[in-house]
Amino acid sequence: MSRKLRHAFGHFATGVTVITCRDAAGVPVGMTANSFSSLSLDPPLVLWSLAKTSSNYAAFVAAPNFCVHVLGEEQQALAGQFAVKDADRFAGVSVSNGQGEVPIISGSHAHFECATHALYDGGDHTIIVGRVLETHTAEAVPLLFHCGKFAKVAALG
Ligand SMILES: Cc1cc2nc3c(=O)[nH]c(=O)nc-3n(C[C@H](O)[C@H](O)[C@H](O)COP(=O)(O)O)c2cc1C
Structure with missing residues (x-):
């Protein structure tokens, strides 16, 4: 079932984000995630899901702040x-500090600086x-993910 289910889930086209935080030692941590979603306008809330097997799991569940970067097409x-896995993911990446010292990667289509509000069990995630504490947007063409591949927007009509 899990292979068939993963295949079916992949048919839902999404945007692509990189989500960052700092671990307990203050070291920047980040991972690609397409489970991001807007949740609430008032209060301003977003959500994403983190695999319990992730090497970044302990850092993200303990982090008081995180930042969601919505990637543009040129950020594939x-x-x-x-x-x-097990790479220096921040190599060559220019980072500044946002609220709560959260690492902000420059050049994103949008970013959302967040305070961790709640954690809920979601099976293996x-x-x-x-x-949301702060937002930033810029003109860019968004990067998409569909059926296991990166994709780009095609205008209709
Ligand atoms: C397009 C894409 C979307 C992903 N979305 C998620 C996600 O929403 N949640 C998650 O836990 N991992 C997601 N991953 C996997 C992580 O980015 C990472 O590769 C994986 O967790 C293995 O590394 P880690 O153990 O260091 O986390 C995604 C990977 C890709 C390529």
Whole structure:
């Protein structure tokens, strides 16, 4: 079932994000995630789901702050870099500090600086809800993910 289910889930086209935080030692941590979703306008909430098997699990569930970066089409390499296991994912990446010292990667289509608001069990994932503290947007063409491949927007009509 899990192979068939994963295949079916992949038919839902999504955007692509890189989500960052700092671990307990203050070291930047980040990973590619397409489970991001807007949740609430008032209060301002977003959510994403984190695999319990992730090497970043302990860092994200303990982090008081995280930042969701919505990637643009020209950031496909970044999406790949932040999904590689046991790599220096921040190599060559320019980072500044946001609220709660959260690492902000420059050049994203949008980013959401968040305070961790709630954690919910979600089977083999944990659902992380963030309260949005700050947003930033820029003109860009979004990067998409569909059926296991990166894709781009094609305008209709
Ligand atoms: C397009 C894409 C979307 C992903 N979305 C998620 C996600 O929403 N949640 C998650 O836990 N891992 C997601 N991953 C996997 C992580 O980015 C990472 O590669 C994986 O967790 C293995 O590394 P880790 O153990 O260091 O986390 C995604 C990977 C890719 C390429």
